[in-house]
Amino acid sequence: MTDQPRILTERRGHVLLIGFNRPDKRNAADFSLLQQLALAYGELDRDPGLRVGLVYAVGEHFTAGLDLADIGPRLGPNGLEMVPEGGINPWQVDGESLTKPVVVAVQGTCLTLGIELMLASDIVVAAESTRFGQIEVTRGILPFGGATIRFPRAAGWGNAMRWLLTGELFDAAEARRLGLVQEIVPDGAQFHRALELAEKIAAQAPLAVAATLANARLAERDGAASAEAALQPALARLAATEDSRIGMQAFVTRTPAVFVGR
Structure with missing residues (x-):
């Protein structure tokens, strides 16, 4: 872990705000960020006073994906082991599912694990200028956070393969057409709209x-x-x-x- 928190958490009533906090690196996920994110999901799941999670990002971009310079050397024969004790894999690809809903607000650039986090969540609000990309094939790896499973299920086989296999970028309108995004809002409004939805869910039984x-x-x-x-x-x-x-x-x-x- 580092002195500067990679993930910010804040309780807002029954909602846990979970913020990516590495804006100088376009919120690229290094190992510390992944671990802290897993711990935040564990806190959300365990605490009976928390009913909904809201994932957002500090700065102009949601995430540029993995920080491969930091993550690459950590890949072992069993892949990447990133969930510390008390945490839950935010991408929920290890057999353990979160028991509470998560709303996600995205903006700027949203690559790879960002899309997979959306797919593993429940409602996504996107700023209208957001650009998306599942670009793992351009880096010689495959999506390992669930996109190969959930993207075809959400969008249909051909629609998913169009983007999974080319690594090209697409816009918010296409993300909504594919079912990856539920609402598109003006730039800067994504957090507030996501919070409205999270609080609406939190008010239910x-x-x-x-x-x-x-x-x-x-x-x-x-x-x-x-x-x-x-x-x-x-x-x-x-x-x-x-x-x-x-x-x-x-x-x-x-x-x-x-x-x-x-």
């Missing part, structure tokens, strides 16, 4: 949000039949919670619900 996310991921990983079999048991568990009672009471009285996560 956290157990219900987690159950919804888990069932959708179960369907994605194990297929529709597995997710279908889990629906009624999940509904029964949620119906017995205090939050379910709060939600029903709010419906009857037409007042806002304030959920407690129990």
Whole structure:
């Protein structure tokens, strides 16, 4: 780890802000950044007071991808081991999934692991001038943060291979067409819009949000039949919670619900 934090964290109510903080290097990810990011994801997952993560970047660019000068010598026979104790792999390609949703705000340049972080997250807001690129093939490696799995699933095979195999850059409009981005906003507005969405999610019943996310991921990983079999048991568990009672009471009285996560 370095004295200067590579990742900034801040609690904003029930939202954990997670900021890339290496603007002088266009937020390129060295080993310290990867480790600190994994620890921030671990904090988000463990803390019952946190309901949503918001990933953003300090400076003009989201990320220029891996700092290969720092990462290259660390690649061993098993690839890159970057998750310290207490952390969670932010790209979730090691069998462990985050149990809480993540919103991502991107701007400037968003390369390689940045796209893969978007694909591993749940909602993405992009500044309109953002440029994207899955450029690993131009560096003699392959995407190892999930793009080979999630990009074709999100965009369709040909749409994904068009960019995965050429390494060319594309714009925010194309990213939205491909399903990588959900909203495009004017430059400079991406963080505030992402925070609005994160706070909207955080205001919902956290157990219900987690159950919804888990069932959708179960369907994605194990297929529709597995997710279908889990629906009624999940509904029964949620119906017995205090939050379910709060939600029903709010419906009857037409007042806002304030959920407690129990």
